[in-house]
Amino acid sequence: MNTLTIASRELRSLFLSPLAWSILGVVQFIFAYIFLAQLNTFIQVQPQLATMENAPGATEFIATPLFATSAIIFMLVIPLITMRVIAGERANRSLSLLLSAPVSMTEIIMGKFFGVLGFLICMAVMLAIMPLSLGFTGSLDYGLFFSAWLGLILLVASFAAIGVYMSSLTTQPTVAAISTFGILLMLWILDWSSNKVADVNASGALEYLSMLRHFEAMAKGLFSSADFMYFIIVSSTFLVLSVRRLDGDRLQR
Amino acid sequence: MSIEHLTRHYGNLKAVEAVNFDLRRGEVLGFLGPNGAGKSTTMQMITGNLAPTAGKIIINGIDLLDQPKMAKAEIGYLPEQPPLYVELSVEEYLIFCAKINGIRRANQAAAINRAIDRCGLGEVKSRLISNLSKGYQQRVGIAQAIIHNPSIVILDEPTVGLDPIQIREIRKLIRELGKEHSVILSTHILPEVQMTCDRVQIINKGQLVFSDSIECLNQSMQATSLIAQFETAPSMDALKAINNVESIEDLGNNRLRIHYTESPAKQIAITAVNANWGLTELSPEQKSLEQIFVEITSSESTLEQSIKDVA
Numbered sequence: 181m182n183t184l185t186i187a188s189r190e191l192r193s194l195f196l197s198p199l200a201w202s203i204l205g206v207v208q209f210i211f212a213y214i215f216l217a218q219l220n221t222f223i224q225v226q227p228q229l230a231t232m233e234n235a236p237g238a239t240e241f242i243a244t245p246l247f248a249t250s251a252i253i254f255m256l257v258i259p260l261i262t263m264r265v266i267a268g269e270r271a272n273r274s275l276s277l278l279l280s281a282p283v284s285m286t287e288i289i290m291g292k293f294f295g296v297l298g299f300l301i302c303m304a305v306m307l308a309i310m311p312l313s314l315g316f317t318g319s320l321d322y323g324l325f326f327s328a329w330l331g332l333i334l335l336v337a338s339f340a341a342i343g344v345y346m347s348s349l350t351t352q353p354t355v356a357a358i359s360t361f362g363i364l365l366m367l368w369i370l371d372w373s374s375n376k377v378a379d380v381n382a383s384g385a386l387e388y389l390s391m392l393r394h395f396e397a398m399a400k401g402l403f404s405s406a407d408f409m410y411f412i413i414v415s416s417t418f419l420v421l422s423v424r425r426l427d428g429d430r431l432q433r
Numbered sequence: 434m435s436i437e438h439l440t441r442h443y444g445n446l447k448a449v450e451a452v453n454f455d456l457r458r459g460e461v462l463g464f465l466g467p468n469g470a471g472k473s474t475t476m477q478m479i480t481g482n483l484a485p486t487a488g489k490i491i492i493n494g495i496d497l498l499d500q501p502k503m504a505k506a507e508i509g510y511l512p513e514q515p516p517l518y519v520e521l522s523v524e525e526y527l528i529f530c531a532k533i534n535g536i537r538r539a540n541q542a543a544a545i546n547r548a549i550d551r552c553g554l555g556e557v558k559s560r561l562i563s564n565l566s567k568g569y570q571q572r573v574g575i576a577q578a579i580i581h582n583p584s585i586v587i588l589d590e591p592t593v594g595l596d597p598i599q600i601r602e603i604r605k606l607i608r609e610l611g612k613e614h615s616v617i618l619s620t621h622i623l624p625e626v627q628m629t630c631d632r633v634q635i636i637n638k639g640q641l642v643f644s645d646s647i648e649c650l651n652q653s654m655q656a657t658s659l660i661a662q663f664e665t666a667p668s669m670d671a672l673k674a675i676n677n678v679e680s681i682e683d684l685g686n687n688r689l690r691i692h693y694t695e696s697p698a699k700q701i702a703i704t705a706v707n708a709n710w711g712l713t714e715l716s717p718e719q720k721s722l723e724q725i726f727v728e729i730t731s732s733e734s735t736l737e738q739s740i741k742d743v744a
């Protein structure tokens with residue numbers, strides 16, 4: 181209940197800030213551009229696809245690559261959205277409102293996290309509407325579509341949890357944004373560096389750490405519980421760390 | 434509420450050292466101290482924003498450290514800087530505060546209206562907090578602290594940065610709050626304490642150095658000297674001859690400060706009229722709270738110094 185109150189306040193404040201609206205606008209423009217470019221290629225290659233057996237459909241050709249590219253864009257904008265959740269409140273000195281109210285640290289962090297996640301889901305819905313509109317005229321593989329979309333949400337939730345943790349470490353939102361961005365970028369780089377490592381075990385480990393690798397499997401329609409759990413574990417780890425960090429503020433150093 | 438042996442260290446700095454005090458129901462307690470004395474740290478500990486290094490905080494019989502949620506529900510806290518979400522309107526902000534303080538949905542509207550009324554926010558309730566003046570923002574902060582009708586309201590320097598009219602209004606509000614709630618008021622402005630509080634505590638360098646009722650404080654402030662002004666120079670010997678006069682200080686221009694053990698004002702007036710000195714002023718000189726404050730805080734530090742010297 182308290183979590184929900186804090187989450188809705190967070191979401192409300194986000195929508196009252198010009199930052200959130202400009203992010204929504206700019207990102208939607210980029211999503212639309214990628215979507216249309218993908219759609220254009222699909223229409224161009226359609227005659228050739230028609231001759232092929234087992235040819236990729238509209239979902240595979242448009243939605244999946246769109247979601248994969250959007251993951252990178254989410255990576256770039258999430259630090260901007262999560263940066264102020266804790267750090268901003270510290271800077272405004274408004275954190276003590278929550279700390280002296282009868283709510284637990286866990287409720288505060290979960291509220292913040294779900295508030296941000298709510299905003300990100302809005303973005304993801306706006307993204308999904310575009311390929312879904314193709315369903316009016318053509319046929320879509322909804323199983324594949326929603327597996328990919330759910331994968332995207334899980335990925336984005338993990339990004340957000342990392343952002344919340346980074347925000348809980350500092351008083352300056354910009355520092356939180358830079359460090360979140362650094363970690364997300366690093367996780368992405370692990371992905372391609374894994375191809376360059378000769379040692380099979382090492383490359384396997386790097387691959388496992390890479391978030392995008394787990395997302396790719398879901399984007400292909402392969403919904404495995406291992407990947408699902410991977411995202412849940414990453415998110416909850418960083419949220420637990422945030423709770424501990426926020427609690428640490430009170431304690432003796 | 435009772436505070437036992439409350440201690441907080443920041444590294445080697447002992448911000449608050451073994452502070453004990455009680456707060457009775459319906460009492461306004463003034464918490465005085467120079468800057469950096471440990472006032473805010475104490476308040477932050479009482480409100481659960483900081484964990485004490487040692488000590489106990491009992492609120493209405495509930496231990497703050499053992500059952501923080503239950504204890505915090507009994508406390509309203511206004512930090513030095515009001516914790517506001519400036520992008521919300523006053524009403525939206527108070528709705529949020531009501532919810533996180535666990536007020537039931539059915540009682541929310543009533544609680545919010547009551548807080549708005551008491552803090553005089555009726556005219557501005559639909560305006561954005563960021564557009565309000567500092568005084569109104571401070572009132573929103575107070576509204577936030579009393580919205581859940583806590584038994585203890587803790588206000589940390591509530592009148593800092595306000596203009597004299599706003600200060601007067603806030604003090605009036607604090608006195609009203611004192612009728613229903615127990616209030617702890619931290620400040621370094623002494624007349625504020627004289628005007629609003631029932632009891633005074635002075636903290637210096639993390640230690641409680643004075644704790645008494647405001648009457649006792651006023652008593653210790655009672656005059657021990659008179660200021661007299663004459664048109665023609667009086668004879669010192671004649672004045673010194675008056676009963677109870679201990680010593681006379683010449684302030685120039687026929688202005689004298691007369692120290693006494695028991696007020697000789699009447700006798701001075703009679704003597705002055707008889708001798709035709711042209712008495713134009715005769716007034717008791719009150720020790721100001723400032724003087725007492727400096728005395729208490731400085732004597733304590735000299736005491737500490739002497740202890741150190743002995744050691």
